[in-house]
Amino acid sequence: MLKLLEKLSPAECPKLLHRVVDGLCGRSLPKRMEYGETWSLLEWGELISSLTNIFRVAVGKKCSDQEVQEMLGDLESVHAEAILQCVHARQEEIKQALVDRTNRICSSQLDDFNWQLKLALSSDKLSSLNTPLLNLCLDLTENGIQRAVTIEMNKEELNTLITTLEAANKVMLQMK
Amino acid sequence: MEEVDRILIHSLRQAGTDIDEDVQSVKQFSSELIVQAVVRCLRVIDPAVGNGLSPTLPPGMSARFRVGMSLAQACQDLGYKGEIGYQTFLYSNEPEIRSLLMFLVEKLPRESAEVSDQPAGKSALLQKAIAAQIKAQLALPWLPPSCRLPMHRKTQSPGPCHSFHAQPLSLPYSLKVPAKKQSKELKEYWREYLLPVTSQPSQAASVPASLLENHVSELSAAQEWENEWNSQGLLSRLTPEDYRSRKRMRLQKRIEEQLRAAAQSRPDTHNATRSTSDLSELLNSFAGATTGGDVLTKGTRFTHSEKFTFTQEPEKAAQQMAAAASALPSSHQSEEDLKAQQEAELSALQQQLQQLSVQMEEVGGDIRQLTVSIHQVSDELTQREVRNSERENTVRVKKQTIDLLPDAENNLIKLQSLVEASSKRVVHLASQWEKHRAPLIDEHRRLKELCGNREMESSRKLSEIKDLHDKIRQSAEEAKKKESLYKQLITEYETLPKDVSRSAYTMRILEIVGNIKKQKEEITKILSDTKDLQKEINGLTGKLDRTFAVTDELVFKDAKKDESVRKSYKYLAALHENCSQLIQTIEDTGSIMREIRDLEEQIETENGKKTVSNLEKILEDYKAIRQENSALAAKIREG
Numbered sequence: 001m002l003k004l005l006e007k008l009s010p011a012e013c014p015k016l017l018h019r020v021v022d023g024l025c026g027r028s029l030p031k032r033m034e035y036g037e038t039w040s041l042l043e044w045g046e047l048i049s050s051l052t053n054i055f056r057v058a059v060g061k062k063c064s065d066q067e068v069q070e071m072l073g074d075l076e077s078v079h080a081e082a083i084l085q086c087v088h089a090r091q092e093e094i095k096q097a098l099v100d101r102t103n104r105i106c107s108s109q110l111d112d113f114n115w116q117l118k119l120a121l122s123s124d125k126l127s128s129l130n131t132p133l134l135n136l137c138l139d140l141t142e143n144g145i146q147r148a149v150t151i152e153m154n155k156e157e158l159n160t161l162i163t164t165l166e167a168a169n170k171v172m173l174q175m176k
Numbered sequence: 177m178e179e180v181d182r183i184l185i186h187s188l189r190q191a192g193t194d195i196d197e198d199v200q201s202v203k204q205f206s207s208e209l210i211v212q213a214v215v216r217c218l219r220v221i222d223p224a225v226g227n228g229l230s231p232t233l234p235p236g237m238s239a240r241f242r243v244g245m246s247l248a249q250a251c252q253d254l255g256y257k258g259e260i261g262y263q264t265f266l267y268s269n270e271p272e273i274r275s276l277l278m279f280l281v282e283k284l285p286r287e288s289a290e291v292s293d294q295p296a297g298k299s300a301l302l303q304k305a306i307a308a309q310i311k312a313q314l315a316l317p318w319l320p321p322s323c324r325l326p327m328h329r330k331t332q333s334p335g336p337c338h339s340f341h342a343q344p345l346s347l348p349y350s351l352k353v354p355a356k357k358q359s360k361e362l363k364e365y366w367r368e369y370l371l372p373v374t375s376q377p378s379q380a381a382s383v384p385a386s387l388l389e390n391h392v393s394e395l396s397a398a399q400e401w402e403n404e405w406n407s408q409g410l411l412s413r414l415t416p417e418d419y420r421s422r423k424r425m426r427l428q429k430r431i432e433e434q435l436r437a438a439a440q441s442r443p444d445t446h447n448a449t450r451s452t453s454d455l456s457e458l459l460n461s462f463a464g465a466t467t468g469g470d471v472l473t474k475g476t477r478f479t480h481s482e483k484f485t486f487t488q489e490p491e492k493a494a495q496q497m498a499a500a501a502s503a504l505p506s507s508h509q510s511e512e513d514l515k516a517q518q519e520a521e522l523s524a525l526q527q528q529l530q531q532l533s534v535q536m537e538e539v540g541g542d543i544r545q546l547t548v549s550i551h552q553v554s555d556e557l558t559q560r561e562v563r564n565s566e567r568e569n570t571v572r573v574k575k576q577t578i579d580l581l582p583d584a585e586n587n588l589i590k591l592q593s594l595v596e597a598s599s600k601r602v603v604h605l606a607s608q609w610e611k612h613r614a615p616l617i618d619e620h621r622r623l624k625e626l627c628g629n630r631e632m633e634s635s636r637k638l639s640e641i642k643d644l645h646d647k648i649r650q651s652a653e654e655a656k657k658k659e660s661l662y663k664q665l666i667t668e669y670e671t672l673p674k675d676v677s678r679s680a681y682t683m684r685i686l687e688i689v690g691n692i693k694k695q696k697e698e699i700t701k702i703l704s705d706t707k708d709l710q711k712e713i714n715g716l717t718g719k720l721d722r723t724f725a726v727t728d729e730l731v732f733k734d735a736k737k738d739e740s741v742r743k744s745y746k747y748l749a750a751l752h753e754n755c756s757q758l759i760q761t762i763e764d765t766g767s768i769m770r771e772i773r774d775l776e777e778q779i780e781t782e783n784g785k786k787t788v789s790n791l792e793k794i795l796e797d798y799k800a801i802r803q804e805n806s807a808l809a810a811k812i813r814e815g
Contacts (some may be wrong), residue, residue: 018369023317026344031328048741087471089361100344114339173400176429 002054002075004047007038010078017086025097058087099125108142133167136156179273179684187281194215202274208233210273213263214247217280218254237800251276254283266797267790271781301664338381345376374565386416406645410638501575540622 008016008143016030023029032044039047058068065084072080087094116135122128131154138149153161180614181201189195193213212231214222220228229247233240251260254278319325348366409419448450536614580587590737731748734741 017371018365022346022376025346033430049404085361088359089365097344112340112342139339147212176404176423 002047002050002072002079004039004043005051005079006076006081008035010082013079013082014086017051017082018090019088020048021055021090021094023094024049024052024055026100030044038126054083055087055090055094056098059091060098104141108140111139111146113138179681180278183681184274184277187284188213188217188277189218190283202277203270205268205273210268211243211247213277213278214251214265217277217284218247218250221254221280221283221285225253237797239802240797241801251280253282263790267793269785269787271784274767340385341379341382342385343377343382345373345386345390346370347373347390351542398761405633406642410641411635413638624629724748 005013015122016035019030029048032041035044054068054071056073061067063071068084068087069080072083074141075083114137118133119134120129120131120133134153136151136153138151140147140149178201184202185195185199191213193209193216195209195213199209211233215226215229215231217226219231229243233243241262244265247265248260248262256276258272258275258279260272260276264276373387374380374383377383379508405416405419409416412419413577414422600803641679727748730742731745735745
């Protein structure tokens with residue numbers, strides 16, 4: 001698979017490699033349009049996946065340079081050198097990304113949250129309510145599936161939530 | 177006086193009276209102006225009363241009279257203590273008007289300052305701004321979408337809103353990468369290939385979210401580290417790196433223990449199949465839901481679980497799994513085949529794993545038993561050896577005594593001398609040892625004291641450091657608060673109206689107070705001088721009287737006999753008489769001068785009252801009223 005990398009000139013190699021590492025770290029992968037002429041769609045997919053694997057294994061197993069060279073097999077030395085340099089430069093980032101991925105082993109992970117503040121003016125039973133309400137929207141990832149959970153709270157419930165979270169934080173700090 | 181007038185005129189203008197620009201003092205107030213000012217003040221003070229009065233003087237004399245009376249009544253109701261009547265308004269004089277106006281201006285209600293006496297913090301300001309905005313927005317009427325102006329777009333239509341999605345960013349020179357780990361390749365990456373932060377996330381809308389997330393995580397990590405270091409780190413007296421590495425080891429050990437406990441607790445209750453199947457489930461879940469491409473990631477996950485330190489066999493099995501998986505042909509197989517193959521492998525390997533773990537258990541039990549028996553046997557062996565050596569010793573001693581028995585007495589003497597010599601030697605050695613021991617013990621004590629002192633010093637310094645930290649934090653907070661207060665007050669000051677210069681007034685007031693103080697001092701001085709003079713005068717008069725009485729008697733006694741003495745007595749009497757007359761005239765002159773001064777003052781005040789013009793006005797008004805009366809009477813007679 002990695003032989004496909006040889007179709008790219010050594011000068012442009014690092015750019016592609018760094019974009020692949022960006023994709024590994026949670027940002028976007030390199031755009032197919034920029035490299036449309038060099039590889040076909042299938043080749044592109046294989047190349048990206050094998051590059052990602054190389055990076056993961058190289059940093060995850062803390063391989064030395066020789067081992068990485070062995071894994072690369074019969075790739076040309078220029079390209080192998082470029083891959084090695086990329087691994088050295090981005091080692092910390094890749095390690096952090098792998099650790100984050102391992103952290104997601106637990107059942108659900110909170111990605112982001114959003115909140116909106118609403119003022120309920122009246123309802124069908126009362127003509128003037130004037131209660132402030134908070135709409136909290138949590139983006140969760142469960143077993144790879146993303147879903148959004150929405151909660152609507154008034155002031156006391158929000159205070160309860162905040163105190164519970166603070167207590168959890170204290171327990172976590174004590175564990176450390 | 178001018179300042180008082182200026183302040184009065186300014187306050188009257190604020191109350192609504194419209195005074196001309198060139199009217200500078202109360203003296204120039206005409207009757208109409210006075211009436212207008214008083215009515216407007218009354219309207220502000222007490223709207224019920226003031227609205228019943230008109231600010232303009234009616235032309236008719238009797239109406240004017242009535243207006244004057246009602247105004248006087250209203251002012252008296254308010255509590256004005258001076259003498260007031262219709263003449264104060266119609267035929268005014270300066271001091272009365274001034275005191276009345278001052279009384280009314282004082283009664284004017286103070287402008288209620290907005291409750292901004294307490295300098296509000298930033299969050300209170302923000303909340304006030306939010307409340308003002310919401311109030312303004314609620315005041316606008318709702319318009320249907322087709323009628324909305326662009327300025328309503330923000331408040332009345334939902335508008336574009338982006339939810340908060342954060343993506344991890346890559347920043348050079350962040351806190352996470354210490355300086356020594358910046359390799360050459362890393363610097364080259366930063367120089368050539370690292371995109372600017374604003375183009376790193378995949379969507380432009382996530383840029384602020386990602387930046388916020390990045391900063392907040394770094395900030396909270398830094399704060400947590402600060403807190404921990406200040407509370408526990410300083411106490412442990414280690415360098416930061418040592419503390420961190422120790423903490424990491426401690427946490428790793430804890431995680432290992434917990435995972436091992438959780439993974440191995442099952443075999444106690446059920447058979448080994450449960451544990452291995454759970455474990456393999458866990459390990460499978462590492463691989464994620466994707467297939468095919470993640471083949472090598474299984475190997476990666478096992479590096480993380482290396483820390484479990486399983487025995488060799490499961491690791492071998494795992495490696496076999498990884499090897500088998502990587503031996504999968506990279507040719508294009510369809511995904512279902514791949515899946516089926518993997519599942520078959522999985523089940524086979526699971527069975528293997530179960531068998532191996534059972535074996536492992538048995539072998540472990542055997543090993544334990546054997547080690548216990550080995551311990552026992554070695555203990556016995558050592559005991560027996562000890563006993564053997566003891567017995568050998570006793571045998572040797574008995575043999576020696578038996579050898580020595582034939583030559584008993586000589587040997588006894590020899591033995592005794594030997595014993596004495598050896599006891600002497602022991603004593604000698606003991607004394608030497610004592611000599612040697614004493615300085616060493618002193619040294620030991622001294623070093624221990626030193627050590628103790630040093631510990632106390634270091635704990636004292638630690639507490640000092642903590643105090644300094646607290647002080648630093650407190651002063652930083654205070655400085656921040658004061659700066660924000662300063663900024664807020666400056667903005668408030670700029671928005672304040674600048675027409676009345678308070679500083680000029682305050683300076684003038686302070687000057688006046690100083691002057692008054694000086695004058696008071698002078699007055700007290702003069703008073704004391706006067707008192708002294710009066711005392712002197714009294715003393716002198718007393719002396720004079722006494723001297724005169726004595727001389728009088730003396731001369732009178734001699735006067736009966738001698739003629740010249742009688743003459744001198746007459747002269748004496750005349751002298752006394754004249755001098756007392758002189759003194760009397762001087763005193764009279766003094767009192768007359770005082771009266772002159774008082775009268776001059778009275779003349780001045782009377783002049784200020786412009787009584788003459790008022791009298792002329794009164795005469796005219798009287799004539800006008802009489803005419804009105806006659807006109808009205810004529811009308812009545814006619815009609």
